[in-house]
Amino acid sequence: MAEETTAFANGLIFDGVSAELREGCVRVAAGVIVEAGERPEPGDQVIDCRGRTVVPGLIDAHFHAYGAGLSLMEIETSPVSYLALAGARRLAGALGRGFTTVRDP
DSSP, X not given: OOOOEEEEEEEEEOOSSOXXXXXXXXXXXXXXXXXXXXXXXXXXXXXXXXXXXXXXXXXXXXXOSSOOSSOHHHHHXXXXXXXXXXXXXXXXXXXXXXXXXXXXX
């Protein structure tokens, strides 16, 4: 069975090298970018980006998801469930800003 490919079409592509955005299509298979080309291929699942910018996942090498408060006493005495919820919200915010990888020291 062939791997399904998702094509992010009609986007402005930021490639991390060029200063200019270019119009095109980013094709992804099995979670890996396989092509940044002009258009989807037949059989691709197409997501229309409608002129939005497509960027590679960003990496934050120093991120505090669970210990972001300034008061260590507050962090140490808070219920673990609260810290988990607050951390999940911070991680969701980072994902919304384009960060797909974080290192939480």
